[in-house]
Amino acid sequence: MTILITGGLGFIASHAAASLLESNQELVLLDNLCNSQESVHQKLEKLTDRKFPFYRGDVRDKKLLRKIFSDHSITAVMHFAGLKSVAESVKDPLLYFDNNVGGTITLLEVMQELGVYQFIFSSSATVYGVPEYLPYDESHPTKPINPYGQSKLQVEAILKDLAASDSRWAIACLRYFNPVGAHPSHLIGELPNDQPNNLMPFMMQVAAKQRPFLTVFGNDYETADGTGERDYIHVMDLAEGHEKALALIQKTPGMHIINLGTGKPHSVLELVRTFEKVTGESIPMQIGKRRDGDLPVYYASADKAKDVLQWQATRTLADMCLSSWQFQLQHLSS
Ligand code: NAD
Numbered sequence: 582m583t584i585l586i587t588g589g590l591g592f593i594a595s596h597a598a599a600s601l602l603e604s605n606q607e608l609v610l611l612d613n614l615c616n617s618q619e620s621v622h623q624k625l626e627k628l629t630d631r632k633f634p635f636y637r638g639d640v641r642d643k644k645l646l647r648k649i650f651s652d653h654s655i656t657a658v659m660h661f662a663g664l665k666s667v668a669e670s671v672k673d674p675l676l677y678f679d680n681n682v683g684g685t686i687t688l689l690e691v692m693q694e695l696g697v698y699q700f701i702f703s704s705s706a707t708v709y710g711v712p713e714y715l716p717y718d719e720s721h722p723t724k725p726i727n728p729y730g731q732s733k734l735q736v737e738a739i740l741k742d743l744a745a746s747d748s749r750w751a752i753a754c755l756r757y758f759n760p761v762g763a764h765p766s767h768l769i770g771e772l773p774n775d776q777p778n779n780l781m782p783f784m785m786q787v788a789a790k791q792r793p794f795l796t797v798f799g800n801d802y803e804t805a806d807g808t809g810e811r812d813y814i815h816v817m818d819l820a821e822g823h824e825k826a827l828a829l830i831q832k833t834p835g836m837h838i839i840n841l842g843t844g845k846p847h848s849v850l851e852l853v854r855t856f857e858k859v860t861g862e863s864i865p866m867q868i869g870k871r872r873d874g875d876l877p878v879y880y881a882s883a884d885k886a887k888d889v890l891q892w893q894a895t896r897t898l899a900d901m902c903l904s905s906w907q908f909q910l911q912h913l914s915s
């Protein structure tokens with residue numbers, strides 16, 4: 582039994598791969614390296630002391646997918662490959678629909694052709710849009726406010742129809758909140774190829790003195806300290822959630838939509854202060870304007886994950902900050 586991991590050298594997939602390898606699963610990884618480095622393959626082999634195949638290529642390449650499926654007896658696919666910048670998706674929506682929706686359709690076509698029906702999809706809390714109530718539970722209306730979120734929701738709709746069309750499909754759509762942190766080996770972590778948009782990787786570069794200060798995007802929101810609040814989740818908790826999701830779909834076919842978050846929001850200032858406390862580094866800040874498209878606060882209801890997956894996040898905000906920084910230090914010294 583082999584699991585294909587698409588986008589396998591990216592931030593979240595590489596941590597899921599580490600967890601799965603440590604649980605003795607057989608893996609094949611596919612990535613086109615548009616937002617990752619090939620060296621992550623060797624790092625994963627080193628930290629798990631396991632060898633496994635990596636294919637450099639695109640999920641939209643049907644010929645390559647057929648080759649991978651014929652070279653290995655794949656029984657399940659975890660589909661992480663995707664583009665994730667909201668700003669870029671607003672500028673170039675076709676790129677996002679082609680890569681995120683088109684790529685998923687190609688992959689599903691090959692799976693159907695070859696009789697592989699277990700599928701785990703990286704969805705996002707961004708499918709919910711402006712909160713009508715909080716925490717978002719899985720029944721909250723879905724009205725994404727940008728093309729990136731729309732691409733995730735379109736894939737979810739396709740997966741729902743597919744599961745309804747054939748009872749062999751066993752699908753989990755995991756709606757991630759804000760993944761941060763790094764593997765305890767500190768060999769892998771979040772390393773965007775371009776300038777980071779998200780708070781934690783940006784803060785890492787400020788701490789490493791690669792950038793002079795962090796701009797806080799608004800401190801006049803109706804939150805406790807005026808800054809935006811999010812549900813940050815340690816990427817290792819998220820990785821373990823994927824193992825539970827795999828166990829679920831192996832037992833219970835059909836379509837499952839599940840939030841992966843902690844259920845607890847934290848503000849920008851809380852994250853910065855926690856980081857400073859656990860690392861001893863200081864983060865110079867400037868208060869800037871609100872970022873277009875930002876929501877003041879959102880966080881998950883983690884109840885369904887607890888009931889259905891018997892999973893809940895256990896790592897703290899301090900763990901997230903410390904592991905991110907230890908990875909950054911390791912990376913800078915290598
Ligand atoms: P990432 O950019 O680190 O990883 C995605 C990987 O997919 C990269 O290695 C990239 O090179 C690869 N890739 C992209 N398009 C590809 C294609 N067409 N063919 C092959 N490989 C391709 O991002 P991540 O943070 O690890 O996110 C993984 C998934 O989770 C994405 O689908 C993303 O939309 C989703 N997600 C991420 C977050 C987050 O905050 N990081 C939140 C919600 C959902």
Ligand code: UD1
Nearest residue numbers: 667705707778779780783796797798809810811849874875
């Ligand atoms: C962003 C995306 C969202 C995506 C998520 C995870 C936007 C509008 N939303 O969300 O769709 O699912 O990433 O990939 O891009 N912040 C600062 N300064 C910074 C960076 C961020 O103050 O330099 C603040 C933000 O205003 C926010 C918080 O930090 O309050 C978290 O931001 P970020 O990490 O970008 O995540 P999201 O805003 O949740």
